[in-house]
Amino acid sequence: MPFKPVPQKFNAKINALTIGTGDKTVTLGGESVFPFYSFDAPIEHRPSIGAEISDLGIDSSLPGVAEYYSGCSTLPEMAKRASEMPGADFLAISLDGAHPDNGDRSVEDTAALVKEIAAVVDCPLVIEGSRSVEKDAKLFEKIAEALDGRNVLFLSAREENYKSVSAAAAMAYSQKIGAESAVDINLAKQLNVLISQMGVKTESVAMNLGSAAAGYGFEYVATTFDRVKSAALAQNDNMLQMPIITPVASEVWTVKESIAAEEDFPEWGPAEERGVNMEIATAAASLAAGSNAVILRHPQSVAAISKLIVELI
Amino acid sequence: MGKFIVIGERIHCISPVINKAMQERDPEPILKRAREQIETGATYLDVNIGPAEKDGEELMKWAVKTIQEACDNVPLCLDTSNRKAIEAGISVYNRSKGKPIVNSADAGDRIENIDLAAANDAIVLALCSKAGVSSDNDERMGYCQELLERGMEHGMEAEDIWFDPLFLVIKGMQDKQMEVLSFIKDLSDMGLNSTGGLSNISNMMPKHIRPIMDSAMVAMAMYCGLTSAIANPADLRLMETIRSCDVIKNNTLYADSYLEI
Numbered sequence: 160m161p162f163k164p165v166p167q168k169f170n171a172k173i174n175a176l177t178i179g180t181g182d183k184t185v186t187l188g189g190e191s192v193f194p195f196y197s198f199d200a201p202i203e204h205r206p207s208i209g210a211e212i213s214d215l216g217i218d219s220s221l222p223g224v225a226e227y228y229s230g231c232s233t234l235p236e237m238a239k240r241a242s243e244m245p246g247a248d249f250l251a252i253s254l255d256g257a258h259p260d261n262g263d264r265s266v267e268d269t270a271a272l273v274k275e276i277a278a279v280v281d282c283p284l285v286i287e288g289s290r291s292v293e294k295d296a297k298l299f300e301k302i303a304e305a306l307d308g309r310n311v312l313f314l315s316a317r318e319e320n321y322k323s324v325s326a327a328a329a330m331a332y333s334q335k336i337g338a339e340s341a342v343d344i345n346l347a348k349q350l351n352v353l354i355s356q357m358g359v360k361t362e363s364v365a366m367n368l369g370s371a372a373a374g375y376g377f378e379y380v381a382t383t384f385d386r387v388k389s390a391a392l393a394q395n396d397n398m399l400q401m402p403i404i405t406p407v408a409s410e411v412w413t414v415k416e417s418i419a420a421e422e423d424f425p426e427w428g429p430a431e432e433r434g435v436n437m438e439i440a441t442a443a444a445s446l447a448a449g450s451n452a453v454i455l456r457h458p459q460s461v462a463a464i465s466k467l468i469v470e471l472i
Numbered sequence: 473m474g475k476f477i478v479i480g481e482r483i484h485c486i487s488p489v490i491n492k493a494m495q496e497r498d499p500e501p502i503l504k505r506a507r508e509q510i511e512t513g514a515t516y517l518d519v520n521i522g523p524a525e526k527d528g529e530e531l532m533k534w535a536v537k538t539i540q541e542a543c544d545n546v547p548l549c550l551d552t553s554n555r556k557a558i559e560a561g562i563s564v565y566n567r568s569k570g571k572p573i574v575n576s577a578d579a580g581d582r583i584e585n586i587d588l589a590a591a592n593d594a595i596v597l598a599l600c601s602k603a604g605v606s607s608d609n610d611e612r613m614g615y616c617q618e619l620l621e622r623g624m625e626h627g628m629e630a631e632d633i634w635f636d637p638l639f640l641v642i643k644g645m646q647d648k649q650m651e652v653l654s655f656i657k658d659l660s661d662m663g664l665n666s667t668g669g670l671s672n673i674s675n676m677m678p679k680h681i682r683p684i685m686d687s688a689m690v691a692m693a694m695y696c697g698l699t700s701a702i703a704n705p706a707d708l709r710l711m712e713t714i715r716s717c718d719v720i721k722n723n724t725l726y727a728d729s730y731l732e733i
Binding site: 344345346348349351352353356386387390393394395396398399 | 474724725729733
């Protein structure tokens, strides 16, 4: 019997969320098919990749990273280099140094630093917080003001601070926000409901549904992404139609497989290679499960994932 | 499965306010009820203009345009025995939020409304009856098959024929209730969509009892597989029950605010 393809059609689509300005923009989402199912209907916007730098600088202990950023001495220089990383669509700045336990850089100084970075790059920007909910609420307010008009995405608004993040970043300055939940589908939906009840347009919201490095409970991440995409498309649930963005780097570059020294585990081979493999495996799995964007650190991972996306869509 | 579909029943010419507004082509009273019903959770709005033998076509066109233009093209269920009025309504209908529903066909002298729906790529409510109430489920199933075949012959998808078992009033037909539920289960087992005028069951009951009885019935009917109902979305207890059943049936993902969305 001849094969007759039956396209899986949905009367629903993932919201298209655009960040950046002018001709330097990137759009997350917009598709009405399951991840990479471009044979069912065209996927207009490919999944995108962010190159991440920390406000504490790069990890120069990794030879590949040190080489990529060679000659950069200041953070804006590194950011500029990161923004030009082949395969990357946007720059993600992680504000690790503003966390109370990690230097506690002041809100004013951090905002000034981000402004300095933004001045030398013209690509779309994602601002990742310090992972302190109190500090992030203050940081995002100040940075949303400093980057007024740049149409940036803030990661993230959480259950504890969504009110102030929504009001300051999304409503006062029309920036985009990510709603973060930790691998909890019901909370993911609830947070979207609460943010939209604040008056934020659903089209201004992305979801960070949480992540885990491959092998560290990733199957929960995958099933969560699956369930969310199927509610969004098959059940036309408009409280789950926000595109998914997944910070992968922060998960994978802290696990043992990525950081254990080669001297301690000679049979594992070079640490950097392992870390890159973890980053690629986790990013590929995140995209296959439904992520519309991943945030990565290593230039080799960015190159590999970019190639994967282009060849599949 | 998708969420349960509520067809709001409150734009009905039997209401003096609506009747007057329809006669005078006064949009406001109609739009007020339209907005209230959308706000409280109706997916479709029924637009009942009565037999409207005199000016049905013009009235239905006006009603469809008036409601859809003011309410973001809310999908409508066109409810009249005047077939030309239904066709006229469909001719100005905006499909961006869903196909129009033809209300209704039966296995008797309204069977041609199936053809009308098929010719216009519409959904049709198909009453499993011919003249009066079917005496048992064998008879209901016979009509169901007849209506289904008629639709298929005219090129309809089975999913666009929503079968109505006819809900029966409890005060007087209490012994028939489980049979109706069992028929809903049969429809569901066949993969068919179903609907019906739910509040029939509580006719002639005291006002404060009706939401309780309607809610109990909708929960049992949803368990049996009922996929939609023509109902009053302003009935909070009923809507809370439907939303809760949708969660239990995994038709929609739970969130703490599920009653508010």
